[in-house]
Amino acid sequence: MIRMTELSIGQEVELELGGKAKVAGIIGSGGQGTVYLVEYNAMKWALK
Amino acid sequence: MKDPEQFKANIKRNISDGAPSNKFIWPRYLTKSMEDGTFGYLMEVKPDSFDSFVDILNTYKLKVDPLTGRAVREPVRFTDLKAMVTACINIANAFRQLHRAGKSYQDLNDGGFFINTDTGAVLVVDCDNIAPDGANFGIGGKPGYMAPEIVRGIAKPDTQTDKYSLAVVLFKLLFRGDPMEGEKVVKDVCLTEAAELKHYGSEALFVYDPNDASNRPVRGIHDNVIKFWRIYPDYIKDAFIKSFTEGLTDPNKRIIENEWQQLFMRLRTEIIACTCGRTNFTSMFEKQDSTTYRCPKCGMTFATLGFSNKEYRMPLYIGCKFYECDIEQNSDDFIGVAGELVENKLKPGVLGIRNSSEKVWNVKMPDNQFYKVDPGKGCPIWPGLEIDFGDVTAKI
Amino acid sequence: MSKKNKGKNPEQAVNEQQAAVEETAVENTAPADDLDDMFDFDDDPLGATGVSRKSLVIFFLIDTSGSMKGTKMGELNTVMEELIPEIRKVGEADTEVKLAVLTFSTDVKWMYSEPIAIEDFEWARLNAKGVTSMGAAFKELNTRMSRNSFLNSPSLSFAPVIFLMTDGYPSDDYQAGLKELSTNSWYKFGLKAALGIGNEANDDMLAEFTGSKDTVVHAYSGNQLAQMIKIVAVTASQIGSKSMTLADQNESELSDEDVYASKQKMLGQQIQELVNQNESDDVSFDTGW
Numbered sequence: 001m002i003r004m005t006e007l008s009i010g011q012e013v014e015l016e017l018g019g020k021a022k023v024a025g026i027i028g029s030g031g032q033g034t035v036y037l038v039e040y041n042a043m044k045w046a047l048k
Numbered sequence: 049m050k051d052p053e054q055f056k057a058n059i060k061r062n063i064s065d066g067a068p069s070n071k072f073i074w075p076r077y078l079t080k081s082m083e084d085g086t087f088g089y090l091m092e093v094k095p096d097s098f099d100s101f102v103d104i105l106n107t108y109k110l111k112v113d114p115l116t117g118r119a120v121r122e123p124v125r126f127t128d129l130k131a132m133v134t135a136c137i138n139i140a141n142a143f144r145q146l147h148r149a150g151k152s153y154q155d156l157n158d159g160g161f162f163i164n165t166d167t168g169a170v171l172v173v174d175c176d177n178i179a180p181d182g183a184n185f186g187i188g189g190k191p192g193y194m195a196p197e198i199v200r201g202i203a204k205p206d207t208q209t210d211k212y213s214l215a216v217v218l219f220k221l222l223f224r225g226d227p228m229e230g231e232k233v234v235k236d237v238c239l240t241e242a243a244e245l246k247h248y249g250s251e252a253l254f255v256y257d258p259n260d261a262s263n264r265p266v267r268g269i270h271d272n273v274i275k276f277w278r279i280y281p282d283y284i285k286d287a288f289i290k291s292f293t294e295g296l297t298d299p300n301k302r303i304i305e306n307e308w309q310q311l312f313m314r315l316r317t318e319i320i321a322c323t324c325g326r327t328n329f330t331s332m333f334e335k336q337d338s339t340t341y342r343c344p345k346c347g348m349t350f351a352t353l354g355f356s357n358k359e360y361r362m363p364l365y366i367g368c369k370f371y372e373c374d375i376e377q378n379s380d381d382f383i384g385v386a387g388e389l390v391e392n393k394l395k396p397g398v399l400g401i402r403n404s405s406e407k408v409w410n411v412k413m414p415d416n417q418f419y420k421v422d423p424g425k426g427c428p429i430w431p432g433l434e435i436d437f438g439d440v441t442a443k444i
Numbered sequence: 445m446s447k448k449n450k451g452k453n454p455e456q457a458v459n460e461q462q463a464a465v466e467e468t469a470v471e472n473t474a475p476a477d478d479l480d481d482m483f484d485f486d487d488d489p490l491g492a493t494g495v496s497r498k499s500l501v502i503f504f505l506i507d508t509s510g511s512m513k514g515t516k517m518g519e520l521n522t523v524m525e526e527l528i529p530e531i532r533k534v535g536e537a538d539t540e541v542k543l544a545v546l547t548f549s550t551d552v553k554w555m556y557s558e559p560i561a562i563e564d565f566e567w568a569r570l571n572a573k574g575v576t577s578m579g580a581a582f583k584e585l586n587t588r589m590s591r592n593s594f595l596n597s598p599s600l601s602f603a604p605v606i607f608l609m610t611d612g613y614p615s616d617d618y619q620a621g622l623k624e625l626s627t628n629s630w631y632k633f634g635l636k637a638a639l640g641i642g643n644e645a646n647d648d649m650l651a652e653f654t655g656s657k658d659t660v661v662h663a664y665s666g667n668q669l670a671q672m673i674k675i676v677a678v679t680a681s682q683i684g685s686k687s688m689t690l691a692d693q694n695e696s697e698l699s700d701e702d703v704y705a706s707k708q709k710m711l712g713q714q715i716q717e718l719v720n721q722n723e724s725d726d727v728s729f730d731t732g733w
Contacts, residue, residue, distance in 0.1 A: 102537035201698035
C-alpha cells in the first residue's frame, strides 16, 4: 500500500474493478512499505 | 511523495498498458483509494525459485527458522557460470524491452531484480516508478546507481540515465563491487551528502579508469573487483570502461542495451567447462592455435566451431550449447537451444552435436558427403565438420 | 581497528589510516606478473565474497536517573525491545546497521562494549537511579565516535544517528560536554534527534543538542513515549541508512551548500509530519498519582 497504513490479516481491500482481496499474510517489508499476500478470485496475489 | 495523484495515475496507466514482457512483475489491479488517500495494487507473487539481487551480492539470505524464530544464513550462489552470464543477457534484454515500450525505470537499484540462480532467468519487480520517458514523479533513484547528471541535479531520470544504471547493475553482478568506489572514496570515510555528491556525481571516477589511477580498488576492501577484473575478456572490460569514462558525462556514449546483450551472448558462448572442473572464459585458457584452446590446469584441448555470422568461435565441450539466434540471421531468441554437444549413447567416447532446433540441418559427415540431420538427431564431430543451418553455416 | 591508536589524537590516526589505504592502492597498479607471485590466484568467476557493505551506527543516549523510575523507565524498556525488530526491517541489504546504547545517571555506561549488529542486538532492561550526568555522556560519546573506536568500519560509513532521551535537567556541566562533542566531525555530520520525557524536560536545551527545534519531540504519557520513540528512531534510521536523492526542481547544479545537512532537515520535516498525525490524549506521566 502506498502510505503508511498497516493492514491486518483477514482484512479485505476493495479493488477499483470491483471485488475484494483478502489479506492472508505478509510477504515482506522494505524501504517502500509492506507487501502482503492476498487472495483474490481464488488466486494468490501480492499487494503493495 | 511529490504528487500522489499523478503517481496513482501513472500506476493506472501502467496497468492498462500491460507489462513490456513476462520478465516484469507488473501492477495488475488497483485498489480503491481509502479516505486518507492510501491505495495499493495487486501483482503476481514472485516464485520462490528466484533470489533477490541483493542476496546474490551478499552471497547469503536470511531464513527464519520456524522453530526458534532466529534468522539463519543460507548461501546464495549461481549454479554455474552460464547461469550468471545468462542473467546478464536477460537484464540487458529486460531494459531493452522496457525502453522499446517508451518507458524508463527511473529508480533502478539492487532491490529491483530477482534472479533464478539455476537458469539465469530474471524478474524485474518494484515497477512503481516505471514511467514514460521524460516523466518523473519525485523519485531520483539511488546514488551509486543514479547517473552522475541526476546526482548533480542537472537532469531528470529517463532512458539515457537508465543506461548508466544498467551498466552499474551489470558491473556489480560480474565484479561484485561498486564501479565508483575505490581508494579516493574510501579515504573520505564518512558518506555525508556532500561526499556522495562528489563521489557519485561531480567527481565520479571509475575504479579502472585507464587515464586516472587515483580511485583504484583497495586490497582488503574491494578484493572481488580486483580479482574479477583480471578474469574477464577485454571486450567486456572495454565496454565498462567506455560506460564509466566517456559515459559518465556524455549519455550518448553509454553502451546501449542491445550492445550489452550481444556482448554477453558472446561471453556466454565463450565459456569452457573443462572436465578437470575448471570452468572459465576462453580469455583464461591458453590459445594453442587460432582455433584451439588448452586448459592450463590439465592440458586438455578444445576445438572450436566457427559460425558464419560471428567473428568469434565457440569452444566445443560436452554440454556446450548454441541457440536459435546463433543459427538464424534475424532471430532474437537467445534462450531456445538449437544444438548441444553430447556423447553418443551407444558409442561412449564419440562426441557429436544434437539438433535441438526445429529445422533440418545439412551436415558434412566423415565421408565428406552432406547428409540431412533431422530435429532430434545428431551428427559426429570430426575435423572437417560443416553444418548448413540455412542462413548461417558453421565449420570447425 | 588497532587499539594501540587510542593514545593518539584522532587526526593523526586518520592520517595514518589514509596512508595505509594509499599503500595498498599502489600495490594494485603493479604489473600482473608480480601479483601472481604474491598470492595464489583463485580465478573462479563465481568465487565471490559478499560485497562490502556500508555501515550505520545508531547511538541511543538514555537518561537513567532516579526521576525516570517507574512508568517512564518501564515504558521505555518495553518500547526499545519492540523497536529493535522494527529497525531491522528498515536497513537496506547493502548497509550494516549497528546499535550502541549509552546510559547516563550518576555514572555513564555503555550497554555493550561495542556497537552490535541489529540482527544480533538484545535489549538489556535498564534500571533508573541517581543524578543526570549528561555532560559526561557527551564527553564519552565524543571519545567513542571515532575511527579508532566505535566507528571503525573498514569501508564506508554513513553519518551516525544520535538519539538523546531525557526527562530532566542535567546535573553536571552539560554545556562543557556539548562544546567538546561539537568538535567531533561525526557529531557534526550526524543525524541528531532528542526526546523530552515528562514536564521537567527542557526542549530548548535539547534543541541545542540537535541543532534544530523540529528534531526535538516531547512525551507526556506512556503512550506518547512509545509513539515518539518509534517515530524518531524509525524515521532517523530510514533516512540515515539511505543515500539521499536530491532532485533539484530547476535542474541547476547542486553545490555542497545545497546538500549540506539535507538529511537533518528531512528528518525534522518528517518527524513533525508524523507527530502531527499522531494525537493522543491519554494519561500523562505527571498526573493521576
